[in-house]
Amino acid sequence: MELGLRMVPCHRLELRQTLRLVALSADAPPEAARGAAGLATADEILKRLGVPGLLIGGIARKSWTAKTKSSVFSSKDVDVMVLSFDPWKHPERFEGGVDWWMTNHPDVGPTNGNGVELIYSATPLYPLPPGLHVAPATLLWDWREQEQEAFRGKKMVTNVRRPDQIHKTSLVYNYPICLEYKLRSFFTDPSRWA
Numbered sequence: 732m733e734l735g736l737r738m739v740p741c742h743r744l745e746l747r748q749t750l751r752l753v754a755l756s757a758d759a760p761p762e763a764a765r766g767a768a769g770l771a772t773a774d775e776i777l778k779r780l781g782v783p784g785l786l787i788g789g790i791a792r793k794s795w796t797a798k799t800k801s802s803v804f805s806s807k808d809v810d811v812m813v814l815s816f817d818p819w820k821h822p823e824r825f826e827g828g829v830d831w832w833m834t835n836h837p838d839v840g841p842t843n844g845n846g847v848e849l850i851y852s853a854t855p856l857y858p859l860p861p862g863l864h865v866a867p868a869t870l871l872w873d874w875r876e877q878e879q880e881a882f883r884g885k886k887m888v889t890n891v892r893r894p895d896q897i898h899k900t901s902l903v904y905n906y907p908i909c910l911e912y913k914l915r916s917f918f919t920d921p922s923r924w925a
Contacts, residue, residue, distance in 0.1 A: 764828030766790075766804030767905075772827040773811045774863040774906065780822060782815040783859035785866045785909060787832065792875070794903040795868040796896065803902050811863065812841050814855050840919040849874075850881055853916045855909075864909035865901045870916050877918055 764772045770786070777784045786794075788810030793803045812832040813821055821833045824844035832841035832849060840849040851874045853866075901908055 762828050763808035763830065765808055769809035769827075769829060770863060770903065770906065773809050773829045776822050776827050776829065777811070777813070777863055778861045780820050781861045782813060782817075782820045783855060783861055783909075784811040784813050784831075784863050785853060785914075786810070786863055786903065786906065787812050787866050787871065787874075788830070790903065791866050791901075792871050794865060794901040795871070795898055797902055800902045810843075812849075812853060812866075814853065814859065816854075838919060849919075850878060851916065851918050853914045855913060856915050857913045859909065859913065860907075863906045865903050865906050866909060867911045867914075868897045868901075869911060870914070873916070 763769070770790070773784060773786075786809070789807040790803060790809060793807065797803045808830055809828075810830045810832065815821065815833075816835050816837065818833075818835050822829070822831050825831070830843050832843050834841045834852060837852065837854060840852050842848045853870070
């Protein structure tokens, strides 16, 4: 697929949608933190900043479906949604090699260091301790299915069907699972990405 980023005023919406399409296959950060070491780095940074973060992306989904712990970490970079709107509590862009997804406003999807915006977000309904938390399986697949629906026909998302087997516990068991009732999960304003 060819991505044309033309800065023509009448095509501003087209540019915005193109950037969101990249979110579905966003490049890993330079010198990406990967696997167990990347998770430990993300956890350490979040604790230092005093905020919770939610593990999302490939490692998060694999942690619920993989047969072995080692297969969870095979070449996957670490994607974390920071659960704070306070910019003073956000890590630096790609700090520690982690692909951080952050926003300062609840109506704007979290963006990563490349400026790519997600179409979904979450905020804690109850205080969560600082550090890394694993996203609930149901939210991960709901978000993925919504991406598929939003970009139907763009051929950017593959394998979004719900897996045949989801483990009762994430294979990334060093970090707490954020229970669904502790989060308010939502999709950003559809007019922003439709």
